[in-house]
Amino acid sequence: MAEYPDDLRYTKEHEWARVEGNRVTVGITQFAVDALGDITQVDLPKEGEAVTKDSIFGTVESVKAVSDLFSPVSGKVMKVNDPITDSPETVNEDCYDEGWMIVVEMSNPSELDALMNAAQYEEYLKEQG
């Protein structure tokens, strides 16, 4: 798998978004995983909760650090990947598939326009050095 799959959109806070119709699956990128190292705890919202674009929806703790999760879009949490709260290492092993975090039903799909595509995200990472 490419480090930054082409079918995803990306945030500056290193979340990815997979758009399927009106729903968006959210996770964290390989860059975030590498920076965090071994992930030991993941805290996620509950189904039905509202999330807001660029606002915190959860946290990821690794041995080294704690990091907030920022929602790429606004809407309602439809699904939560509860198994990763018990086996957070899944996020290290497979951040784009098994390690997904939440599915959001978008309230304002035009928010997607603000997200980066894979090429833009890779460029952004280069700029950040």
Added chain:
Amino acid sequence: MSHGPSSGEPKRTPLYERHVALGAKVIDFGGWAMPVQYATGILDEHKTVREAIGAFDVSHMGEITFRGPRAAEAVQRIVTNDVAKLVDGAAMYTTTCREDGGIVDDCIVYRETADAFLIIVNASNIEKDFAHFRKHASHLATIENLSDQTGLIAVQGPKALSLIAEIAPDAVPPRPFTFRPAPLCGARVTIARTGYTGEDGVEIATPAAKTGEVWDLLLSRGAKFGLKPIGLGARDTLRLEARLCLYGNDIDEEHNPIEAGLGWVVKGKGFVGEEAIAKVRAEKPKRQLIGFKVRGRGIARHGYPILKGSETVGVVTSGTVAPTAGGAVGMGYVPSALAEPGTVLVADCRGKPAEIEIVKGPFYKRVS
């Protein structure tokens, strides 16, 4: 390698190129370019040290020698522990303090002979300690900073002594806190049975020019024991599980050894800070460094407030996951009245409360 940390580029130990070649993630740690972890990550490295052997580059640490007929007196002037208890080839953990009892550093004193001592100090404190030692003891002994010329490798884990027995059979230190000189890779090294992980093991001091060769030897001969190189990330989880203090986090000049639970290394006579520390001891400290386990989820990290009800009563000084002991653990200062084991307080983890229970002793103890 002990020039001030201010000068731009982080300093490199003699093993820097090897860390890069081994795939380490190198970070600037207090002015030093050090490996925080290698390819397999902190949890795997932690486990390796608990179950097999880990090799750590700790060459950034400082080595300061005291020589002359009054060397023992000079050392006693600046350390809180009782130097008279040391015999040749023995070492002890101690603090070194200011006149007001504030901890300047924690370190290990090695007695080579009655007139030759070595003190190994924290990397971030080398210049400060050297100045402190000279200020209070240069009239008693020749004090030299050999940090530039000296490399240091820690070899830690249940199989560490077996490896040392193979590469230096005549120089295995017989007990914890003893050390022996040994010829290794054509150099004279010192093998000390000390460490910072809660495991048995040694620390090998080498001439800087030979540190690379000794490292290579340890990695190749250690492979069959499962030896891996270990970074600073696992060094922190290992030392915290063993409840060993980290200077700059758990202890500093604003705290004295009694508050820090290090009264057991205040046994000497005639050292700088003696009077102030005796006063704290007599009057009982107002705050104490405690160990805690987090109940439930959350990791209470360095700097997080500790609350009783809605009132801030203390602060977390170190906190992490405890890979071997399980859960999350930490240390912090709280008022002495709240320091009893079993007391439950709350750590404010970035707005999320986490219950913490004060516990006695190390979070992890090896089965020896």
